Amino acid sequence: MDFPMFHLDWLNDRFLIALIAILHVCINHGLAVGFIPFITRLEQQGVMYSDNNKITDPEWDTMVYRMMKVGFLITTSLGAMTGVGIWISVSVVSPSSIASLIRVFYWAWFTEWLVFVTEVILILIYFLTWKNSNKSLKAKLRHIKFGWFLSFFSWVTMAIIVAILGFMMDPGNWNTDHSLINGFVNPIYLPQLIFRTPTAMLVAGVFGYVLSILFTGKDTAIRIRAVKQSSRWILFWTPLSLGGAVFYYRAIPQAMTDNMSTAVGTLQFAEYYSILKYVIVAAISTIYIVAALGIFKPGKVRLFMVLLPCIMAFVFLAIFERVREFIRKPYVIGGYMYSNLLRVEDYPLYKRDGILKYAVYTSTAEVTESNKIEAGRNVFILTCSRCHTTQGINSIVFAFERMYGIGKPFDEVSVAAFIKGMHNGRTFMPEFPGNKKELEALASYIKNLQQTGDVIEGAQNEGVVVNPNQSVTAVMPLIESKQSVLADSLMNISLFSNK
Ligand code: HEC
Secondary structure, eight states: OOSOOOOOTTTOHHHHHHHHHHHHHHHHIIIIITHHHHHHHHHHHHHHHSOTTSSSOHHHHHHHHHHHHHHHHHIIIIIHHHHHHHHHHHHHHSHHHHHHHHHHTHHHHHHHHHHHHHHHHHHHHHHHTHHHHTTOHHHHHHHHHHHHHHHHHHHHHHHHHHHHHHHHHOOGGGGTSOOHHHHHTOTTHHHHHHHHHHHHHHHHHHHHHHHHHHTSOTTOHHHHHHHHHHHHHHHHHHHHHHHHHHHHHHHSOHHHHTTHHHHHHTGGGGGGHHHHHHHHHHHHHHHHHHHHHHHHOGGGOOHHHHHHHHHHHHHHHHHHHHHHHHHTTTEEETTTEETTSOBGGGHHHHHHHOSGGGOSSOSOSSOOSTTHHHHHHHHHHHHTTTTOBSSSTTBHHHHHHHHHOTTOOOOHHHHHHHHHHHHHHSTTSOOOOSOHHHHHHHHHHHHHHHHHOOOOOOHHHHOOOOOTTTSHHHHHHHHHTTOHHHHHHHHHHHHHHHO
């Protein structure tokens, strides 16, 4: 909380990260990690199937090259942009958690950066030298080798990041011994990697399947061959992906699987969660049927038959990401930091003294009768605004109106009572961290929000105000009047909250 709070009230802060991150994962898994080995294998087959006196089958090679062009253009534009977008969005929305993650995973991220730069260089080499490499068999084989290198490096970037994602869900031993190794080998790391690897291959295969139909003519020999190759790839990776999913699911702690229904459908549609497993079975079966058709009756496959499974594969990957992001709540880093960016170990202090006292950026250092609404607003920004908006997506007014009746004036006492116990019934929310006065101020503010429709514009528009008790102007007179004990204690507080 020692950063000014960026806030997007119409969209919801978490949603901003989710949109960018989910798009990024779809591109990373479907068009890089899984797609590069898929393409390299096809390229290799061009060489294997070519006539003895030729380097590769030119028609086949052109098709594979065009498929790679799609992957190349999307990964180097949208893929790279969303990668940077994740950094920017988490830095503004969730600065304390990303700062902690950087401290823990500093060397992992440093290595990741080196690997990533290598990956970018290799992808440039791989794509841009494709045409030239067709001039001699030696060059072509070297080019294919580059493809396998690139595949390996793309996988390694994922393998490093997955450690951090697993850590956020369950840091394991790290919570008692803060070392990089403990953080890296968290209990969810391997299961998630074992699930993601074949899943990336599968999604890429389905995407490649669509491209192979787009880039070949109906009833041509090359289409039949391409369809068969994609189908084999899909049939190979699907069971591994399913097995990985089961392994991963079993590694997830119960408290998280309990959040699953809200994660998939939000509270409003949570009951549809039970349908999800049938949808998954239907989707996997469709993918399987289309792949089997591609092997036994490749001439019968049409674009629309593959397009639907392809869309489903990407949608499921997106749902999986959303669920992963959601179920670790109320934590952003399991057992260490709540999703409201407050550390678990600081909670007792906040509950005793109030959260405003320790906040660096608040216009009110404590709640008084005259500043109740303003203080409540500050409390809302500090404790609810990472997940709730005032009037936009997952708005706090709507959250309460859904319980108490749309348009019905809120009763401050019941609002406060709900907030006090909200972490029990709704386990995805952290416990309210403030003291009693702050709880009452928050309830007044929420009632006021319902009446006035006030909107929080975020530090990016409203600017920042430093806690009046921690500002230089508050501390200087104390030092001058030699009240050094008091001044020191105030300075300590601000040092503490800046830590
Ligand atoms: C970690 C994120 C997070 C934080 C922090 C958070 N909430 Fe929530 N809250 C949620 C989510 C997610 C929902 C469910 C939204 C849905 O699925 O419709 C929710 C739902 C609610 C509901 C509706 C409950 C119901 O049963 O319908 C209320 C009321 C609420 N929150 C109040 C608050 C208040 C007040 C705060 C701050 C003190 C707060 N929340 C902090 C994530 C959070």
